Amino acid sequence: xxxxxxxxxxxxxxWSFLPNFGTNILQNVFYRVTIRAxxxxxxxxxxxxxxxxxxxxxxxxxxxxxYTLAQSLYDVKLAGDFYTLLSxxxxxxxxxxxxxxxxxxxxxxxxxxxxxxxxxxQTQFLQLRLASETLxxxxxxxxxxxxxxxxxxxxxxxxxxxxxxxxxGKRTET
Numbered sequence: 001x002x003x004x005x006x007x008x009x010x011x012x013x014x015w016s017f018l019p020n021f022g023t024n025i026l027q028n029v030f031y032r033v034t035i036r037a038x039x040x041x042x043x044x045x046x047x048x049x050x051x052x053x054x055x056x057x058x059x060x061x062x063x064x065x066x067y068t069l070a071q072s073l074y075d076v077k078l079a080g081d082f083y084t085l086l087s088x089x090x091x092x093x094x095x096x097x098x099x100x101x102x103x104x105x106x107x108x109x110x111x112x113x114x115x116x117x118x119x120x121x122q123t124q125f126l127q128l129r130l131a132s133e134t135l136x137x138x139x140x141x142x143x144x145x146x147x148x149x150x151x152x153x154x155x156x157x158x159x160x161x162x163x164x165x166x167x168x169g170k171r172t173e174t
Contacts, residue, residue, distance in 0.1 A: 014064070022060040027053055082131035082144065090145065095136045102132040 030052065031041045042049040083090040086101045107113065109124045134140045134152065143151045 011068070014068075018064060019057060019060050022064075023053060023057045026056050026060065030056065081149075082135055085127065085131050086135070088135075093135075098132055098135050102128060 035041055042052065083093075086098060086105065088098055088101055105128050106125065109128060111122045111125055130152075134144050143154075
């Protein structure tokens with residue numbers, strides 16, 4: 001969902017219209033629940049109506065903010081985290097440790113190693129390579145750490161020939 005171009009538009013529309021719409025609905029429900037039958041509801045323009053409207057609007061905005069943050073965290077979790085994928089500490093790891101961890105995981109997930117299993121694909125290995133290349137390039141690592149996985153769409157793509165050579169390298173050595 002985070003890759004869609006419509007998401008910013010929907011977010012803008014949500015923040016523009018939903019709080020007003022939700023506040024009006026909740027205020028009507030609030031008055032129907034709290035005011036006895038036969039008594040008049042506060043009318044727009046009165047102090048009580050304005051006070052209740054502000055309080056309900058704050059609640060609606062807080063709830064929508066919590067929803068937006070939860071959705072963002074879910075999108076980040078869904079996209080995965082390179083540090084978790086490589087099992088390295090984001091604050092104290094070095095390029096040498098990342099490369100070492102990639103070698104260990106590549107030995108486990110390389111397409112030649114898992115070729116015996118049916119329906120095996122190269123996605124796990126390619127994800128490991130992308131994680132390693134992103135985290136070992138200082139500018140890419142800074143952008144990934146500070147702006148999250150969405151920044152990968154704006155970074156230059158890794159050289160396709162290097163990935164193909166890495167995949168074919170083990171095949172030619174044996």
